């Protein structure tokens with residue numbers, strides 16, 4: 001039985017890939033949420049998404065006028081996040097917005113200011129911190145099972161050609177804000193802070209456009225340090241064949257090394273293995289099916305619970321702006337001299 005007095009009413013704005021495959025199913029499965037509205041100016045996308053009884057709108061203002069909408073999940077191309085957040089806040093709706101929060105720190109500041117002024121909740125949808133393996137890993141780190149952590153490494157990559165989608169806004173710098181780096185690195189930047197309970201104190205990056213013929217980076221390596229002294233490396237790419245192992249997260253400690261494989265991404269599952277520092281023995285960390293649900297489902301339930309129970313979201317939006325600033329200041333020009341932002 002639900003422990004919540006009622007369900008939070010959600011609208012999804014932007015009904016493409018992530019909304020259709022992950023967000024709408026999560027809202028419909030959550031025990032404290034209901035999907036009441038869907039909005040997309042593209043009528044075909046609006047019809048392709050499953051939404052049970054949800055009303056469908058091509059105009060944002062009409063969706064926001066629906067009295068059952070308490071919160072909005074924004075899943076549009078990146079450059080639209082600030083204006084849509086401002087419209088939601090002005091209509092008194094709480095906002096959970098896809099990463100990257102915005103394509104510039106100024107855009108992120110506008111979003112947070114609008115939500116503060118309106119007194120509504122804001123959070124960035126960093127779904128990977130809700131993955132069951134990452135939640136378990138956070139507990140193992142907290143319990144000291146890895147000893148003193150020295151280094152962290154993430155490889156999160158895919159193959160993304162120019163014709164990956166009919167309207168491939170990801171390769172348009174005006175809509176995406178960049179390429180592989182701005183698309184894929186925000187997950188790792190957020191996730192390592194959450195796992196290590198630490199803050200990046202520095203970040204530097206190298207970009208490449210090695211394989212694809214579009215005007216944004218198709219690969220990046222980011223390297224930085226945390227306040228504790230831990231070193232972190234993120235390797236992200238649009239030029240990595242999907243058949244390769246390309247979703248790994250590794251934390252190296254003095255007592256054990258943790259390797260999460262295939263947990264970075266939108267789906268549950270993957271494996272978590274600990275390697276003992278003395279014997280080299282590898283021990284799989286089992287997860288129960290009850291724990292290992294969609295990270296999007298955990299995320300919707302967690303955001304909804306905070307709103308319904310009148311609790312603040314666990315992370316301040318100022319932190320999300322800090323991460324956006326860190327990413328922006330670390331973004332160099334592309335290797336051939338073309339600025340990618």
Ligand SMILES: NC(=O)c1ccc[n+]([C@@H]2O[C@H](COP(=O)([O-])OP(=O)(O)OC[C@H]3O[C@@H](n4cnc5c(N)ncnc54)[C@H](O)[C@@H]3O)[C@@H](O)[C@H]2O)c1
Pocket residue numbers: 013014015016017018019039040041042045060074075076077078080098099100125127165167169183265266
């Ligand atoms: N967390 C994750 O793992 C993850 C995965 C994929 C995408 N994303 C993020 O989600 C967002 C959407 O990505 P996607 O892959 O679903 O893109 P997509 O192109 O598949 O879908 C975007 C949708 O937004 C719609 N749209 C365009 N302008 C709009 C407007 N003004 N109002 C409402 N809808 C509008 C488009 O018609 C399209 O249906 C991006 O910010 C992306 O970075 C996150």
